[in-house]
Amino acid sequence: MAGPTVPQSLSRRRPAATGDEEATNILKLGDMTDTPALSVAECKVLLEQLANKGGRGTSNSDVYTKTREYVDMFARFKDPKTVTQVDAISSGLLMKGLTHFERAQLATLCCDSPDEARTLIPSLEGKLSDEELQDVLNDISKLRDFS
Amino acid sequence: MFFVKVLEHRIHLHPSFFGAQASAYILDQLYRDREGSNTGTMMIVAIIDVDDISEPKIVPGSGYAEYDVSFRAIVWRPFRGEVVDGMVSSVVNNGFFVDVGGLSVFVSKAMIPQQLKYTVEGATPSFTDGVDQTVERGSQVRLRIKGIRGEMGQMFAIGSIREDYLGPLLQ
8 A cells, every 4th residue: 555654543542431330230330339329309408508508609500500400300308307307217228238329219219119119229139128128118208298 | 310429620720820819719710610510421510618629739841830629529420220200301203302400311212111102282292102191391200221421521311211110200
């Protein structure tokens, strides 16, 4: 072939995709493993507190606005005191082998039955007995705000 | 899923800002750079507080001072296999788009149960089974994220409602 040889790659290679994180039957959370997770209601309370603390004012970015709207719409518990109670109930589970991710998922999804919880959070399989799970779900449903 | 994560950011300060206001400027710069950013794998929603601002190091050759700031922030990171709730933003004939916070998830026809069929009533397209389940713009839907792709600054995802306990939520 005539002409100068072209080098293999002219552009900087993209950083390797960390790629294999998943939250299916096994939890592979990459660098979020062991990071405290927040349920949607907890995040709403925290964002409100940060906004009220004033000082810097709130961001005008798209991400921030959309996230605020999202948590306002989907928070299952509106009152900060209720959120603390739910946190106390679900934190007991951390002692029983649940991860931060699973605890936050339980508080966010508010399932009615252990079957629903295990279907929606596949990694829960085998970690809690039906009665324990049903107890926690009942406690959480009692606190739900249906307004 | 929302997390509270400790992150680090490197900031360069031009010598004209060396003075009493330097730390205020650093914080401003941090908030401007990181709050509301989308790294392609996660979104930084809000900075909670700053843990530590390192001692500045002068960069040889340019005179800028380099600070390593460590801060805590609320981040949002979706995972493949995670179940999330979202609001439908638009319906097209081969699926619908759901807004989950700042992420737009596409649920294609193949990932929708057979009973839900695409119908257009007047000007509103929707997926409905004619009885009690309807997915239209503004409906709340529970879906499982099946795949995520990240570019710098953007995330794309596809989801499914073709499983037990997924689909439109009763309002």
